[in-house]
Amino acid sequence: MEIVDFAALAPARHADAARILRGALAHVPSAYNGHGEAEAEVALRCGDDDWLGYAALEGGGLVGWIGAIRTYSHGWEIHPLVVAPDQHYRCIGSALMAALEARARSEGVLTLFLGSDDDYGGTTLFGRDLGPDVVGNIATIQMTGRRHPLTFYRRHGYEVVGLLPDVNGAGRPDIMLAKRLTTSRSSA
Ligand SMILES: CC(C)(COP(=O)(O)OP(=O)(O)OC[C@H]1O[C@@H](n2cnc3c(N)ncnc32)[C@H](O)[C@@H]1OP(=O)(O)O)[C@@H](O)C(=O)NCCC(=O)NCCS
Structure with missing residues (x-):
């Protein structure tokens, strides 16, 4: 390749x-x-x-x-x-x-980020009302086995930093992921 x-x-x-x-x-x-x-x-x-x-x-x-x-x-x-x-x-x-x-x-x-939609049921966030504690729901995310790339990104060091509820329709969130490319603040 x-x-x-x-x-x-x-x-x-x-x-x-x-x-x-x-x-x-x-x-x-x-x-x-x-x-x-x-x-x-x-x-x-x-x-x-x-x-x-x-x-x-x-x-x-x-x-x-x-x-x-x-x-x-x-x-x-x-x-x-x-x-x-x-x-x-x-x-x-x-x-x-x-x-x-x-x-x-x-x-x-210093940081790479992305949104990874779940508008088809790839995670347990699909179909749920994520409010009012939207951020608290991050800890509840589980995979359903339906090909969501969250596992792939986590393996590469990306973590869930936020959720955008309902942005693809009710119960269809975007999952925000980010990875810091350095853990040092020396270059800030
Ligand atoms: C996500 C995607 C790009 C991964 O590409 P890939 O070439 O299959 O990934 P790799 O072969 O490098 O896989 C690396 C690891 O991730 C895992 N992995 C790959 N695809 C995965 C998926 N869809 N779901 C969960 N884990 C996955 C592999 O098991 C592998 O784990 P390992 O290293 O422990 O064996 C590919 O599955 C894809 O194109 N998916 C559809 C499009 C998509 O969802 N893109 C992201 C939008 S945000």
Whole structure:
């Protein structure tokens, strides 16, 4: 497997990136299922100077990609991270994450963060009224076995730092995750 800068991909590969985005998130109702939505998302990211990404290639074909938006002076939002469904559990996602974290560190980023929706029942937060103690509900999160990537992110050092209740509809929260790339405050 080879990890390359997304910007170095031939434009013809962008259709493959869109296909992977759609396929990897096919179980998520809010994600790129409409006609042309995934293609529009790839075009949007490629035209955004504040976005950067990496692609995983195997046998000359695209098998996954990751991106990040330069949101804060020292904080980037990961968006998106997708691996082709028939290539999961082969460490491709981990390799993409490692490339992005290395780039972030090299540019002085201190925190990476992301939102990971649960609008399909991947965790026990789905379908619940999370108020009024929204933050208190973080401690109750359990996996349901329905392919939510929370376990993947936790294995990579990301922790749940917040919940956005109902942002995908009643009982359909976004789970906010973050990872500090340094535990030292010496560079602050
Ligand atoms: C999340 C995702 C990118 C992981 O990619 P991957 O290439 O399968 O991940 P890896 O093979 O590097 O897996 C690393 C570890 O995470 C675990 N893991 C991988 N996918 C997982 C999933 N969907 N749920 C739970 N754990 C998962 C693996 O078991 C592995 O654990 P191990 O190292 O202890 O064996 C991939 O499952 C995916 O594209 N999912 C759909 C899209 C998605 O949810 N993206 C994130 C949106 S916020």
